[in-house]
Amino acid sequence: MLDRVEERLRGLFEEEHRRRRTSDARGAELIESLAELLAAGGDRARPVVFLTGYLAAGGDSAGRAADLAVDTAVALELLDTATLIRGDVRDDAPLRRGIPTLHVARAAEHERNGWAGESRRFGESTATLAGDLALAHADRLALPLPAEARGIWDELRVERVIGSYTREAMTAEYLEDPWPGRCVSGCDRGCAAGWYALRHPLRLGAALAGRADLGLSYDAYARPLHAAWRLRGFLDGGPEYGWDARLLREILLDPEERDVAEQMIEELVDHACRSAAGLSLAAGWHEELASFAARVAAQDE
Structure with missing residues (x-):
């Protein structure tokens, strides 16, 4: 099922990039930046934990139920990625998963091209938008969840934000x-x-x-x-x-x-x-x- 999660994650952004690249080149750039970060790997910790809980509870590994489980695992990875992107911006981290963080890469692109405005602010704002894009796709994938599971998803979304804020405030x-x-x-x-x-x-x-x-x-x-x-x-x-x-x-x-x-x-x-x-x-x-x-x-x- 983890292999299916990888395939779904890759296919989701390949399709989104293909749909955007002719009609909205700048939008395709944002999608490409996010897809590159996701393709760089990571431990996929949240999908692993979720699928463990699902299969241990007797969840099906085939059929429509398994398809929804795969989509939910992808949604969790996207939620985690959005949190990491925003954390990297707050911490001004230079690297993530062995490649430049999104805000650093986009700021460098801005500076190379001599675009208007401040490079640092451009990098931070566009990276934050990439995080917003990840969240939008995560919520779309989680939309078909049954009521009990959807309530847990919504609680998790809120708790991740509150936890991040608390860390920043205490620091x-x-x-x-x-x-x-x-x-x-x-x-x-x-x-x-x-x-x-x-x-x-x-x-x-x-x-x-x-x-x-x-x-x-x-x-x-x-x-x-x-x-x-x-x-x-x-x-x-x-x-x-x-x-x-x-x-x-x-x-x-x-x-x-x-x-x-x-x-x-x-x-x-x-x-x-x-x-x-x-x-x-x-x-x-x-x-x-x-x-x-x-x-x-x-x-x-």
Whole structure:
């Protein structure tokens, strides 16, 4: 199904570019920029989590139900991409997935061509529009979702925005703490990373498979696993953690304290696995959820 997600993602923008390139060349440029970023890869984390929740809940892997699941997975990837684009603009990040970020690439194009106005502002505004385009396509793909799943999608859309705003506000107020203690004790609404990064896609998968009853059980699996993932990111220097996290690790984490944090990760993963073991899932998916939890929290080699 992940192969089908890639095919759908590629085909969606190939068709959109083909439709626009003769009648609206400038619009085709925006589509091409977004398609290039999507083609550069990424871990497709949200589609993986969503399809895991869908198939574990007994969702069909063929037929019309599977087609809608693939479209929903693509919608989640587009939502994630829009969030990344806007985050790159806010952080003035130079690279994303090994290529120049959209706002940097478009600003350079503006400067090379000697166009009117300020290159930086042109780059930032057109990159933001590319994010808007990704969101428009995501919402279009999510439109056929049944009511239960659509409600989860709408909640996820709102929570991603609130989480991003909270992070920016706390950073501006010097309140952002790189140590993910809140995730371990239980993230509240507005968590900068958002444990809904796991929770909502899993619940969405269950709802689409007709197993909305799994929602609270998936929550019990997602919460400790998200905390383990955040701790791993802090210890290994994940993309969410900048110079302040490095400084905190160097000053505060001696070998013994790091061992304590590693033990905490193991306990959180074990908690997630025990939660998964008690679920009523399709055959083989208890083991798959346990394996997934171990991969999420594994050390970088």
